Amino acid sequence: MSSQANPQIFQLLHKHYPDISELKLQEEIAAVGQIFHFKAGERIMDFGSYIKLVPLVISGSIKVVREDQERDNELFLYFLGAGDTCSMSFSCCMKNKVSDIRTTAEDDTTLIGIPVKYVDQWMMKYQTWKSFVMNSYDLRMQELVQTIDNIVFHKLDDRLFDYLKKKSVANSSNIIHTTHQDIANDLNASREGISRILKQFEKMNRISLGRNKIELL
DNA sequence: ACATTAAGTGATT
DNA sequence: AATCACTTAATGT
Numbered sequence: 001m002s003s004q005a006n007p008q009i010f011q012l013l014h015k016h017y018p019d020i021s022e023l024k025l026q027e028e029i030a031a032v033g034q035i036f037h038f039k040a041g042e043r044i045m046d047f048g049s050y051i052k053l054v055p056l057v058i059s060g061s062i063k064v065v066r067e068d069q070e071r072d073n074e075l076f077l078y079f080l081g082a083g084d085t086c087s088m089s090f091s092c093c094m095k096n097k098v099s100d101i102r103t104t105a106e107d108d109t110t111l112i113g114i115p116v117k118y119v120d121q122w123m124m125k126y127q128t129w130k131s132f133v134m135n136s137y138d139l140r141m142q143e144l145v146q147t148i149d150n151i152v153f154h155k156l157d158d159r160l161f162d163y164l165k166k167k168s169v170a171n172s173s174n175i176i177h178t179t180h181q182d183i184a185n186d187l188n189a190s191r192e193g194i195s196r197i198l199k200q201f202e203k204m205n206r207i208s209l210g211r212n213k214i215e216l217l
Numbered sequence: 218a219c220a221t222t223a224a225g226t227g228a229t230t
Numbered sequence: 231a232a233t234c235a236c237t238t239a240a241t242g243t
Binding site: 192195198212 | 222223224225226
């Protein structure tokens with residue numbers, strides 16, 4: 001805590017996290033936060049590891065997946081982008097539990113890591129931190145409820161299109177490089193099902209298809 | 218040219 | 231919508 005505030009973090013906060021406006025809080029984050037860089041595809045956190053840092057994403061994006069114990073599958077949860085933080089990490093770290101989730105850099109990513117012990121402290125100390133945390137919970141919650149709806153009502157096509165949109169945003173490109181099989185794994189669906197729906201999307205001129213390539217129109 | 222891997226299809230449940 | 235059994239197409243060696 002005797003460490004000095006990192007002026008770079010200070011600036012990044014200002015730019016990407018305008019909601020975190022309390023000066024004292026900004027100073028604390030700058031003092032204890034650390035900047036990390038990850039290359040696309042790099043594993044950031046894995047199942048079973050203890051979470052000791054909460055990320056504030058600055059640029060790039062992170063893919064968050066949940067482990068599926070029965071199969072060798074992973075269920076895709078969501079992408080984190082600039083200005084996002086990982087709601088899962090809050091709940092995990094507060095109980096000092098091991099991670100249920102795995103995160104990988106979807107794109108080259110920069111983030112500020114905050115040691116978990118402060119996350120707690122700041123909740124009581126700073127109003128803006130509290131609402132920041134609550135807010136990101138709320139956003140994630142809405143998103144998850146939505147996808148649960150889509151699963152219950154068998155709307156695989158909605159889920160698939162959402163997935164494509166989000167992936168496109170995550171990679172800041174309209175062209176997505178992936179296979180139908182990989183998508184199927186992420187969404188816990190069959191490859192054939194994905195292929196057929198993609199084919200429909202193509203006929204509706206919403207996308208165009210190629211090998212290992214999907215372009216959003 | 219041959220093998221491998223991704224994608225498309227139709228039938229069945 | 232999943233699974234199976236093939237077929238067809240694209241790519242790598």
